[in-house]
Amino acid sequence: MNVKVTLKDVAKEAGVSYQTVSKVLRGQIKVTQDTQDRIETAVSRLGYRPNTAARNLRTQSSNLIGYGWLQGSSDSPHPVLNQFLYSAVQRAELNDFHLLTFLIEEDIENTIAIYRELHARRQVEGFILADTNDNDPRIRFLMEENIPFASFGRANDAWDFGWVDVDGSDGMHQTTAHLQEQGHTKIALITWPEGSRAGEEREKGYFTQMAATGLTIDPEWIVRGENTVHFGYRLLNQLIALPTGKRPTAVACVSDEIAIGAMNAALAQGLQVGSDLAVTGYDNLPMSEFLFPALTTVEQPIQEAGSAVIEMLLKQINNQPLLEKQVLLKPQLIIRQSSGA
Known part of the structure; x- marks a missing residue:
């Protein structure tokens, strides 16, 4: 026979009062991180499940x-x-x-x-x-x-x-600065269609860092498309089709999915990613570490x-x-x- 775990059981396990447990689980008070961790650990270890139906009737929520x-x-x-x-x-x-x-x-x-x-x-x-x-x-x-x-x-x-947001401008600022440190001055950007707030923030980081180092941006280096591998592939081909003097040596992408498409397009054109053409992504998807070559990218919390x-x-x-x-x-x-x- 299973014994129902109560709020008091959780409180005893965590070493706090049951009123504290109740208020923390309802988001009614803020406690120290140590107390929060002890309560969450006790809830998980004991398998505590509140009586949702009773609570809903009581609170009309x-x-x-x-x-x-x-x-x-x-x-x-x-x-x-x-x-x-x-x-x-x-x-x-x-x-x-x-x-x-x-x-x-x-x-x-x-x-x-x-x-x-x-x-x-x-x-x-x-x-x-x-x-x-x-x-x-x-x-x-x-x-x-x-x-x-x-x-x-x-x-x-x-x-x-x-x-709550992640500072996309800072992420792309770090990326662009890193590409410049590798010696690149012709850095293109593959981004999303206009109107995307996240896209605009990432673009801001690119433009700000390029301006800070006095680098001129060719308008043809900024290309836009949907967040898919297919568009990354297509837009990279568009960039490397530019005349030799205008062709970028590095491409910053606003997502890993776009970057994966771009890397595949470069390889299909006989370019070595990393040496002939630098490519970066954004999001640090699990697969990005296992691409060949492994993808430089931005990790978000x-x-x-x-x-x-x-x-x-x-x-x-x-x-x-x-x-x-x-x-x-x-x-x-x-x-x-x-x-x-």
Whole structure:
């Protein structure tokens, strides 16, 4: 016969009061990292599962957080968002919340209607968002309606809302500076279509670093396409088809997927990646280390981002003040052979 683990059992294991455990799991108080770790370890070791049905009746809360999946123009997977959501689910479930995912459309009126109805029916207590764009209408709607939400990504610097982001400008600044240190002056950029907020931040890092070192950027070095291996392949061919005097010797890509396509295009043209042409990516996908040559890329603290977005949302749901509404995390350049290092 299985013995039900109680809140008091967790408290005894963690060496704190059961009131502390209850408030921490609900996101109602902030404790030291040591205490947080001990509580999480006790929950995991004992297999504690709260009585969700009883709690929902008592609090009249669905204990659900909404997340809208946008079907893009391609069927390419989005591993960074998958990592973000995995981290978010982990943190949410530690606080007895779960994610409700739903499909949204590019038609913004239909999308807004979905957000409005889910919250009006109390099917969710709030939302997390990702893959944001400039002046994102979802964020504007949630702000105007005063609906709890937190975003992985920014939308408009004048808007006052809770977001967590990785400093894409700094990541691409590190990348461009590294390529310059390898002796490159003709550095091209393969980026996303205009309107992507994350893309704009990464582009900013490239332009800023090139300007800081007095390097002229040929407009034909900036090429745009969707976040797929196919577009990386096609756009790299476009770059190396430039006349010899204009052809770049290094290419910085705003994602690893684009970089993989670019590397394959270079190899197909008989170029040695790393020596004939430097290529860098962004995101440090698991496969990037095992490419040949291994891909120089930028690693983002996605685990930390997912956890922070959930904590930010839960504070709003629990009517607690957001002491820090904007959290900007620093990425790290991972140097490998594809950049000629």
